[in-house]
Amino acid sequence: MATTKRPRNRMFRNINAKIAAIPMVLTTLVVFVGGTIWTVVYSFTNSKLLPKLKFVGFDQYERLWSNSRWLISIENLALFGVFSLIFTISVGFLLAVLMDQKIRFEDTFRTIMLYPFALSFVVTGLVWQWILNPSFGIQSIVRSLGWESFTFNPLENPNLVMYGLLIAGLWQGTGFVMCLLLAGLRGIDEDIWKATRVDGIPTWKTYVIVIIPMMRPVFITTLVLVAAGIIKLYDLVVAQTSGGPGNASQVPAMYVYDYMFQAQNLGQGFAASTMMLLSVLIVLIPWAYLEFGGKKHG
Amino acid sequence: MSYSIQVKDLKLDFGAVSVLKTLNIDVAEGEFIVLLGPSGCGKSTLLNCLAGLLDITDGEIWIKGKNVTWAEPSERGIGMVFQSYALYPQMTVRGNLSFGLKNARMPKEEIDKRVARAAEILQIEPLLDRKPAALSGGQRQRVAIGRALVRDVDVFLFDEPLSNLDAKLRSELRVEIKRLHSRLNNTMVYVTHDQIEALTLADRIAVMRGGIIQQLAAPQEIYNRPANLFVAGFIGSPSMNFLHGATVDNGRAFQFGETKIDLSGYDGGAVLDRPRAILGLRPEHLLIQTEAEPGRTLPAVVEIDEPMGADSLVWLVAGGTQMSVRVPVERRLAPGTRVHLKVDISKASIFDTESEKRV
Amino acid sequence: MAEAVHPRGTKPRRRLSGRNIMLYGTLLVFSLYYILPLWVMVMTSLKGMPEVRLGNIFAPPVEITFEPWVKAWAEACTGLNCDGLSRGFWNSVRILIPSVILSIIVASVNGYALVNWRFKGSDVFFTILIFGSFIPYQVMLYPIVILLREMGLYGTLWGLVVVHTIFGMPILTLLFRNYFSSIPEELFKAARVDGAGFWGIYFRIMLPMSLPIFVVALILQVTGIWNDFLFGVVYTKPDLYPMTVQLNNIVNSVQGVKEYNVNMAATLLTGLVPLIIYFVSGKLFVRGIAAGAVKG
């Protein structure tokens, strides 16, 4: 029972907890870290169909950044990302606030708003492709009602196609965000509401000044979920527009996939993936620093 | 002398932050120790270390003559009661009481016997088949104590067990805990930030701040002879009055502004001449009178008086320092009245301003 | 947690106040936006092709036919296989059950370990895990192929289960971690003093308290795994292809004219399982989210 026993003891303390953490440790180290390093390393090679360690320096990156399709993809993703974040969260919040007004049929409304989340992006893309199709979708319906000059064909207009995707993306995702935020709203102490009412602060102001700051954790969770979805945007585009018309709705994930597998240029695909990961890191590191580095847990 | 708990050079770091700094405590068998201090002082952390819920960085913990530094909480022979009761919500009271015994694979008859005994001691027999959600706060805390009781251990650890209760229940349960202690006569370590609890329950109090034990002594000792300025200020309500001045005349007098107070009869070490010193006077050790006594009184002006039922507090200003004095409730003083405060120097404390230590 | 699911706003006073008209009006407009595609899908799937071609996509069918549903379920072809979605349905179920179970077990244990049994570097692993949720699946496709090959799991059901577990892990672990950290730590401490170990506390204390978050995890995983196409097709072989592969085949292999009615029926059939789960457990979902996402 001397202190010399300690190191061994420490190693095997809570051994079950350590065993239980193995899947997570392996996943993070092997898959996420390992896979990322692997991808980065091979992005400096000229691997074609199969990964080969023949290094070519920054060639793949030079080519990537001079490729107009890649540049369009980045631009599109930025556009989609910004609008998607703004709209999913603001519409989601608006709906959550409305749902929080002791309304009747709350269950029905919630089900209606949430069900699209159960459907895959492939399905979402197909349905909206159809509804937005000018020859039998909204445009033709409005025209058949007599408004002959009505034009609404976002999927065929390169300048509008990203908004067409946005309509579908919002349809699929806002319900879930609404649920998250509704949950957040209901987690707020009733006394806060009483206090603001006593202070005579108008309701809208209470939301802006008191409630939203108090919901910071929910907003962060929501942000993580929504942003992770945006970066991965792929299925929806493939199903709804295939990146068209032209290259007008290309997104980075499609570029990665196409060059890795269709063009059989793994190096180029990996370079593009690396850039995507890098941009994720640039966004996430400051956040992670604030979230985990700044304050102590426990 | 056999110790129930010995803490030897215990250190605990969270990363670069040192939370507990080389603590040493010996607890005698059957002793009731209260860890007292403001929040963040490390008192709960120390208790968690004793329980084995936190791995310490250095040092040793011995319980009942065994080195348990690296033992599992359940192997240390302790029972623990938490502030939020920590009752398992999905289990009945009986389930809560017997959970630990079942984990120890105790025979069923023995479990039943122990549960019955604990329920009897705590008078919770009618509640045994209820879920915690159906209990009141006081009942919940009784069950929580019962959970420690059934373990039949020699050491009880209490982590602010009464802070979630209202004032009435708190004093009731306080008495109950005291009764329990005198009945079972086991060792108790009790964490609180409430000095009344500390003063009423403890055999000895350990006052902590910043991960360091400031003073470990019997309640009266702590009250009357606080080891330093922090302990003096922390214990007692309202707080001790502090007069900033100097000791003069080879330590025979305390100079406070124009007034000089004679220090003969001071209960402490050599006072010496100190250019900066603090005279600490508890509100109940001052007497309000109308005439001055040179070297025994200091002049003051009444600001306000607060009748508190049993007695009354008078707030005054003396030499620019606000002071409070406890007086019988019948004694009313109008604001602005000029009075003199008589000092009982045998109960006063003098602190060195630099070291903050009592002289 | 249960008390956190009641509405908080001011009580409506009069039935037909301006405020209520605004409130319900807005909700109805949004509901229209959400319900419209489902309406279109259902209506179209009940029409014959001639009517689809002529008519208004929003109009209900003049003549209801279940032919497209039958065709989507049992007759639609991909390549030589003309047995519709029925073929993939049971495969999907076979993939779904072990994947959902394993991924939820692993993620809940992760969350529990991260909250209550922190070890050196556990925050680092968690942070990496969150980064992981941002990695596009396409990027990981190739490394995972290599990984599964080395594990000898490539092309097997268990390989796919592992993949679903890996990619479900970040978000689920986040939710479980948040949920478990909202359970008072003292409860965990009490159980340790009572001599319960890692698994004892997990099964006896944590699990019984965690129904809502398990429902959320269940819904998210059922939806995600059921709707997955990429992993199902890349990491398994045809006799294990999930329903979505057939859906893709039906929708993408155009034989002459696109049979929109069959496509819509196929789409609805494929979405049926997650849809039913949503309709049934929507309320628990919100409750679970309330408990799992609110606490940071």
Added chain:
Amino acid sequence: MKKWKLAAGLCASVALPSAALATDLEVTHWWTSGGEAAAVAELAKAFDATGNHWVDGAIAGGGGTARPIMISRITGGDPMGATQFNHGQQAQELVEAGLMQDLTEVAERDHWKDIIYPPSLLDSCTLDGKIYCAPVNIHSPEWLWLSNKAYADAGIPVPTNWDEFVASAPALEAAGKIPLALGNQPWQSNLAFGAITIAIGGLDLWKQINVEKNMDAAAGPEMAKVFEAAANARKLAAKSTVQDWNQATNLVITGEAGGQIMGDWAQGEFAVAGQVAGKDYTCLPGLGVNEYISTGGDAFYFPKLKDPEKTKAQLELAALLVSKEVQVAFNLKKGSLPIRGDVDLSAANDCMKKGLGILAKGNIVPSGDQVWSADVQKQAEDLMVEFWKSDMSAADAQAKWVEILKSGL
């Protein structure tokens, strides 16, 4: 945890494939349109007749969707029995990595060298003197398909070449038709451009650029004319918004569009729709200008398998694919040309016969798949889809195009 293991075991045992008597061979391909599926059925029928069993692994969505799956399966160590690739450079690295079955034995026994025509097809399957794939058909993309109905509706004669087609466009538009149908998938734009290159630029230019890799010619004035022509063609296709190639073909079949530049596989769609060449539709190989066709096509590759029984079945399938009967049956349904000159295709329709004639004359060029890497092709596709769907100037497009070709040198 024990329960889970038990459940896991149960699931795994259900997942085990049932043992079959005949050798099952899983064949993956992306032939899922009407005509294509009918053609595959012929292959399956013939293979099943040998006592083996064809397990169909069709993956819809075209080569772009299917190829990653196939490559993943092969490199992942769980290969299928046989898989379709476009012959050319697509599978080269898999062969080099030693993942593919050597077919030389079968090829020599059946004298593939003597019967496969044009020989370039077999060259594409050969690496270091060994043969690794069995070509099944020849596809030539350079066809213009015209709807007789559309022209009848517009009241003008069906054009006989590209220039006439361009000239007829205003009349078609006046009749409410789309002159040129073009799907949104990127490869379709690239294909159309390739066809226009041969038609407008001619064979010499084509060979200079694609075979001799003469970049000056690619940047030269003759090629500029091709780009101008393509820029002109994109105006004709401006109103076409369909996605898949066969939806575009369908526009021609129904007479909503005047014509479509598409490979010879399009006639499978006409056939499924019950249309007759010459009467309902007209086909112009080489866009009716230069009657040259490129000879790309599909080939089957056979990944190495451990089970010797399966290897035997693979070789049987390889031999079968090249055999006369299968060639006839398959290509008639698929609308593609056979890979051997010695088969009787009297049953072939007008268009196929035109193709056979050109083939017999030897007016052939290698396909893009054979001369350029997939990487170059993909980049060209990206450029073309952008060019066809935007107002990028012909000169800009040409400059970018040259850059892309240079990346593949």
